[in-house]
Amino acid sequence: MMRTATRTSEVATTDAGRRRRRRGRFLLLRLLQGVLTLLVVSILIFVATQLLPGDVARVILGDAATPERLAALRVQLGLDLPVHQQYLNWLGGVLRGDPGQSLVTGRPVLDMVGVRLVNSLTLAGVAMLVMLPLALLAGVSAARRRGKLLDRLFLGTSMIANATPEFVIGSVLVVLLGTTVWPILPPVALLPTGQSPLMHLPSIALPVLTLVIAGGAYLARLVRVSFIDVMSSEYIQMAKLKGLSERRIVYRHALPNALGAVIPAASLVAAITIGGIVVVEYLFAYPGIGSLLLESIRSRDLPVIQAVVLIIAASYFILNFLADTLAGGRDRRA
Amino acid sequence: MTGSEVEVSGLEVAVEATGALIVDDVSLRLASGHVMGVVGESGSGKSTLALAMLGYAKQGARISAGHVVVDGVDLLSLSERELRAVRGRKVAYVPQDPATALNPALSIRTQLTEGLGRRREVSLPALRELLRAVGLPDDDGFLKRRPRELSGGQQQRIAIAMAIAADPRLVVFDEPTTGLDVSTQARVLELVRRLCRERSMAAVYVSHDLAVVADVADTVIVMYAGQVVEAGPTRDVITRPNHPYTRALLAAVPSVGERHRLIPIRGRAPAVGDATPGCSYAPRCGFAIDACRTADPPLAATSGGRLVRCIRHEELAAKPSVTDRVPDLRAAAAGDGDFLRVSGLSAYYAGRQVLSDVSFGLARGECLAVVGESGSGKTTMSRCLIGLHGEQEGDYRFDGAAMPARAERRSASTRRQLQYVFQNPYGSLNPRRSIEQNLTAPTRDLLGMDAEASRRRAREVLDRVEIPAALLARYPGELSGGQLQRVAIARALACEPKLLLCDEVTSALDVSVQASVVELLRSLLDDGLSMIFVTHNLAVVRSIADRVIVLNGGRIVESGGTEEVLSAPTHPYTQALMTDTLDVPKSTSI
Incomplete structure (x- = not known):
């Protein structure tokens, strides 16, 4: 038996080494894939903005501008160059770390995006911080009362929340808690310039709540299913037969294993939350990258559009990558 | 006491x-x-x-x-x-499958000590003592391991240690x-x-x-x-069974020591809730009389200090045991092993070698058993033979002609002549197709039969494996494991194969069902079919195979006639395998 033990551990070490190498190659490939994805996204945005009706020069100068002044401004902004030239110029800038200036305000894109990005990340971060424990609690509570009233109630409401688009959830919340029914929270999330949203928690309460309901309902359902799965496993039966307390079975034996399945899903939900933020920010007039995106689309401010979309795409990619890696790690453990 | x-x-x-x-x-x-x-x-x-x-x-x-x-x-x-x-x-419990019954997320140490109540910090010396008692290493590194880092035997020892921890x-x-x-x-x-x-x-x-x-x-x-x-x-009880069911069970068990015909138990065990009046075994019992079908027999004490639930147990105790073993008289196939010849077969998984230079021959009409423990490479070998394993080198000659390694390179007729039966019949039949559809698909594809002909063929092969044609319209989920394995064999037979590859086909079955499948395969051998029978069960090998090759660590360590290899093994590995294999003590008829 001792001999078997050593042999197994040797095999385990070489296997671990091989796994690490394979993992390294996998990570590198995924990184390349991510960069390629972002490149393709940036080309798509470029093409799409060319197809948009309207003209930046006219937006800036107004309807009264003469054709000569419009043409001069276009030359000044580099809009007279062929499309591929414009794209290469922009790409070169990005690679040097300079995504250019806003066509409309003339301010560097980095300055404009910076503050807004912090605001958006704060909003998404606070939403995730509230959502994760709530979803866990709701999912586990429902699973432990499987088939009972509370569970059925949970399944019904979470399904409704799941199926409702964010702007509807947000609008309902505004009516319920912001204006008509029980106005206790500000219906818009305006921030004094330059101040952190964390200093104004009440004003971001409704946008956070909207995001929490939209993502949390989905996540809690996943937690519930995963927990039920784990609770019907043989090692839980074994734990019961060992005479362990209910609490120990739930928290030490079941939860860590249930979380294994939920964590990758949680990072996907985080990615969806980033996407949902565009709508929610617009709805509550919150000064984040989402509302910035809408403003810059309206004024055809290409460098700003590019920057914001790339940020959203990159965060999508990173969170998806995280989800895959976590799920992969779990597979190897099983 | x-x-x-x-x-x-x-x-x-x-x-x-x-x-x-x-x-x-x-x-x-x-x-x-x-x-x-x-x-x-x-x-x-x-x-x-x-x-x-x-x-x-x-x-x-x-x-x-x-x-x-x-x-x-x-x-x-x-x-x-x-x-x-x-x-x-x-009271403590040791589960069937420690791989699923030990918590994957907790260390060995936690799982060993947590059952001991409030005094969670059990003294380390006591814990080491416990590990030594079940024959496991007792160092700190071992205590920190997770269940997946242990072999199956070690996991089972941990489960036993867990059970006896609190005496x-x-x-x-x-x-x-x-x-x-x-x-x-x-x-x-x-x-x-x-x-x-x-x-x-x-x-x-x-x-x-x-x-x-x-x-x-x-x-x-x-x-x-x-x-x-x-x-x-x-x-x-085992040498002089009194109850007809115990007798039948023993008659169905193959022996490592001698080849004999296995006697399956007819019919199916009742499902929960299928209460019939009278003895629950009566419908399958060879000794049942009318009285058995009317009243529940009591569990009665016999003169030999035994309890038997059978109204005829006194008569039966005096009857010679039905398990008098009928020797199997099928003559071993003769030939020089050139029906299938495998030379220098090596196979790899992700670069790791799992088969090394395996060579053997199979004579027409012969049953060759491939024996080995888990990890010996026996399943890889059968996957190589059927052409499902990519990473392999070596040469095949089948029925006088060279045969390519990959199934997709083999001709339709070669693929038809070589058929495979899997270990798990639940997974190898399409659950969304009826038995008939499962059986007609291969004949239409490989023999080019029209719908009418392939349906006729399905009926024939089902009849051959003794499954009533009424089950043709059923779906795999509605059949028992033994019936499904017969259907899987029927599907292979439908293509008129010359060589059948059986991969642990009886491992998932109860002994009474195993007996019927083994006897079915034996009758197919009598029909002239050749067979490669992959298994870890030496008793099944003894009851069906003409020749044996023993695999260990991906190499053939011993080969020869079943009789010589199992009665007088020469390689230490085969000898150890024979020593560790348990046999049911032979019944003594009174």
Whole structure:
């Protein structure tokens, strides 16, 4: 038996080494894939903005501008160059770390995006911080009362929340808690310039709540299913037969294993939350990258559009990558 | 013999929804230091009984009556809270599959100590002592490991250590060696015997394997349809079975020592809730008389100190045992092994070599057994032969012509002539197609038959494997494991193969069903089919194979005629394999 033990551990070490190498190659490939994805996204945005009706020069100068002044401004902004030239110029800038200036305000894109990005990340971060424990609690509570009233109630409401688009959830919340029914929270999330949203928690309460309901309902359902799965496993039966307390079975034996399945899903939900933020920010007039995106689309401010979309795409990619890696790690453990 | 006793009386476990009994009025007594075997086929209620002895029933089932008294305490009268205090301390459980019963997220140390109640910090020396008692390393590194970092045998030892940690009075073993190789099984059985003796614990050992129970248990109960049908000292029950079911079970078990015909039990075991008036075994019993079908037979004590649930047991005890073994007279196929010739076969998984330079030949009409433990490369070899494994090198000649390695390069006629039967019949038939559709697909593809002809062929092959044509319209989910395996064989036969590759085809089946499948394969050999039979079960090899090759670590370590290899093995590995393989003691007719 001792001999078997050593042999197994040797095999385990070489296997671990091989796994690490394979993992390294996998990570590198995924990184390349991510960069390629972002490149393709940036080309798509470029093409799409060319197809948009309207003209930046006219937006800036107004309807009264003469054709000569419009043409001069276009030359000044580099809009007279062929499309591929414009794209290469922009790409070169990005690679040097300079995504250019806003066509409309003339301010560097980095300055404009910076503050807004912090605001958006704060909003998404606070939403995730509230959502994760709530979803866990709701999912586990429902699973432990499987088939009972509370569970059925949970399944019904979470399904409704799941199926409702964010702007509807947000609008309902505004009516319920912001204006008509029980106005206790500000219906818009305006921030004094330059101040952190964390200093104004009440004003971001409704946008956070909207995001929490939209993502949390989905996540809690996943937690519930995963927990039920784990609770019907043989090692839980074994734990019961060992005479362990209910609490120990739930928290030490079941939860860590249930979380294994939920964590990758949680990072996907985080990615969806980033996407949902565009709508929610617009709805509550919150000064984040989402509302910035809408403003810059309206004024055809290409460098700003590019920057914001790339940020959203990159965060999508990173969170998806995280989800895959976590799920992969779990597979190897099983 | 004195000391704490286990006493179970009138134990019943019922399906919650219907009230149908899974375990029906079971009573037993067990002295400390003794091992009681519980034998039965799947569905006999033996595992439900095992769990009920810890006061536990699976979801959907309920312990509806009875007492389980351990060390003076009736477990079934305790509250949930009191029961928790007793589990692990007075009664403990060793599961069938430690790989799924140990928590993957917790260290060995945590899982060993957490059952010991408030004093969670069990002294480290005591813990090391415990690990040594079950023959495991006792260093800190080992204690930190997770279950997946251990081999199957080590995991089972951990499960046993977990069970005996608090010195319980009764340990319930639920098929603890079913998934293990014979050598590991032999060591685990030795461990069980020693621990019971040294710690004077009582043990209940549940198994479908009569040879294992004969080896480990002092007394045995045989279960059928939730009831005890025979109970007594193990040696007596196995060598001189009184109940017709026990007799039939023993007649179905192949022997490592000699080749004989296996006698399957006709019909199917009743499902839970299929209550028929009279004896539940009567519909399948060769000795049943009218009286058997009208009244439930009582569990009666015999003069030999045994309990038997059969109204004819006194007559039967005097009858010669039906298990008088009929030797199998099929002449071994002659030939020079050039029907299939494999030369220098090596195979790899992700660069790791799992088969090294395997060469052998198969004569027309011969049955060649490929034997080995898990990890020996035997399944890889059969996957190579059928052309499903990519990473391989070596040459094949089949029926006089060179055969490419990959299935997709082989001609349709070669693919038709070489057919494969998988271990798990549940997974190898398409669940969304009827039996008929499962059977007609290969003939239409490989023989180009039209719909009418292929349906006719399906009927023929189903008839060949003795499955009624009425089942053609059924779906795989509606058939039993034994029926499905026959259908899987029928599907292979539908293509008129010349060589059948059987990969552990009886491993998932009960002994009575295994007997019928082995006999079916034997009759196919009589028809002139050639066969490669991959298995870890040497008794099945003895009962069917003409020649044997023994694989160890991806190499052939021994090959030759079945008789020579199994009776006088020359390689140490084969010798060890034979020593560790348990055989049911031969029955003695009176």
